[in-house]
Amino acid sequence: GDSVTQMEGPVTLSEEAFLTINCTYTATGYPSLFWYVQYPGEGLQLLLKATKADDKGSNKGFEATYRKETTSFHLEKGSVQVSDSAVYFCALSSAGGTSYGKLTFGQGTILTVHP
Amino acid sequence: NAGVTQTPKFQVLKTGQSMTLQCAQDMNHNSMYWYRQDPGMGLRLIYYSASEGTTDKGEVPNGYNVSRLNKREFSLRLESAAPSQTSVYFCASSVSQYEQYFGPGTRLTVT
Numbered sequence: 276g277d278s279v280t281q282m283e284g285p286v287t288l289s290e291e292a293f294l295t296i297n298c299t300y301t302a303t304g305y306p307s308l309f310w311y312v313q314y315p316g317e318g319l320q321l322l323l324k325a326t327k328a329d330d331k332g333s334n335k336g337f338e339a340t341y342r343k344e345t346t347s348f349h350l351e352k353g354s355v356q357v358s359d360s361a362v363y364f365c366a367l368s369s370a371g372g373t374s375y376g377k378l379t380f381g382q383g384t385i386l387t388v389h390p
Numbered sequence: 391n392a393g394v395t396q397t398p399k400f401q402v403l404k405t406g407q408s409m410t411l412q413c414a415q416d417m418n419h420n421s422m423y424w425y426r427q428d429p430g431m432g433l434r435l436i437y438y439s440a441s442e443g444t445t446d447k448g449e450v451p452n453g454y455n456v457s458r459l460n461k462r463e464f465s466l467r468l469e470s471a472a473p474s475q476t477s478v479y480f481c482a483s484s485v486s487q488y489e490q491y492f493g494p495g496t497r498l499t500v501t
Contacts, residue, residue, distance in 0.1 A: 279432075307488060318394070318480055318492035319433070326488065364432060368487050376487030377423075377448065380432035 277302045281365050281381035288355055288388050296350040296384050298339075298365035306367040307376065308332075308341050308348040313362040313383075322350075322363070355388045362386070392416055394493035396481050402499045403471045411466040411496050413481030419491070421484045422464035423448075424456060426477040427495070433480065439464055471500045 282297040300306065307326045311319040323332030328343035339350045348365060362383045368376030397412045415422065420441045425433040425448075435448030437456040445456050453475060455467045464483075468475060478497050482490040 309489075316494075318494045319482075320492070321489050324488060376421075376484060376490070377435055377438060378433070378490060380434070382430050382432045 277306070277367060277369055277379040279365050279367055279379055279381035281363075281384050284383070285385035285387060288386070290357055290388055290390050291354045292388075294350070294352040294355045294359075294386070296363055296365075296386070298348045298350065298381060300346050300348065300365075300367050302346075302367055302369050302379075304369055305343075306369045308339070309366045309368065309378070310337070310339055310348070310350050311364040311366060311380075313364065315361070319364065355386075357388045357390055360386055360388045394481055394483055394491050396479075396493040396496050398496060399494070400497050402501065403468075404501055405472060407471050408467070408469050409471065409498075410468075411479055411481075411498075412463070413465065413493060414463045415481075415483040415491070416462065417483060417485070417491065418461070419483035419485045420461070422458065423482040423484075423490065424454075424464070424466045425480045425482065426450065426475075427480060428477050436466065436479075471498075473500045476500045 278301045309324045310322040312322045323334040325332040325341035331340045337352045365381040366378045394415045423438040424436040439445045439458040442461045481493045484490045
């Protein structure tokens with residue numbers, strides 16, 4: 276079945292540091308890939324997505340590139356801020372052309388950014 | 391727009407009690423989902439409803455039932471709660487396979 280593996284956390288960085296959170300996946304067919312973010316006490320929000328190989332998703336300074344050859348979708352940001360402190364989830368959807376998507380999530384990575 | 395709303399926000403149950411978690415969305419989405427979130431395990435799909443009138447099991451359906459009451463509402467029922475069902479429950483909805491919108495969650499403790 277489908278699975279998503281994220282780097283173990285938690286990750287602690289100083290403000291303006293470079294961020295990478297690794298994500299690799301196993302799936303049949305051609306899944307869509309997502310990064311969701313969960314701020315303290317809230318539900319998940321979509322951060323960015325990529326729907327086919329070599330697509331780059333980007334939002335709020337975060338980027339991730341869909342690499343089919345390495346089955347990876349690593350999240351990067353050049354300069355993190357304290358407000359980026361949250362839990363980040365990598366996910367995939369193997370909807371197979373249907374109009375809905377059952378998401379498979381990684382275990383989440385806690386990011387804490389210090390001033 | 392309120393988006394996806396869930397009630398209650400917090401609940402404490404004793405083993406064996408029953409309860410229903412409510413979810414509603416006002417975005418006219420066809421598909422709705424229930425997930426549970428446990429530490430170190432990400433979110434796991436309990437049940438989903440691809441469209442009004444249909445429901446299907448997800449990864450961890452045992453001990454739960456669902457009802458898609460209408461297009462807006464999708465409820466999750468625990469008939470006989472167990473400590474293993476202590477978790478945070480999230481409802482989500484979507485109009486396509488590319489993005490799901492999540493509610494704020496219900497934190498459930500079963501003692």
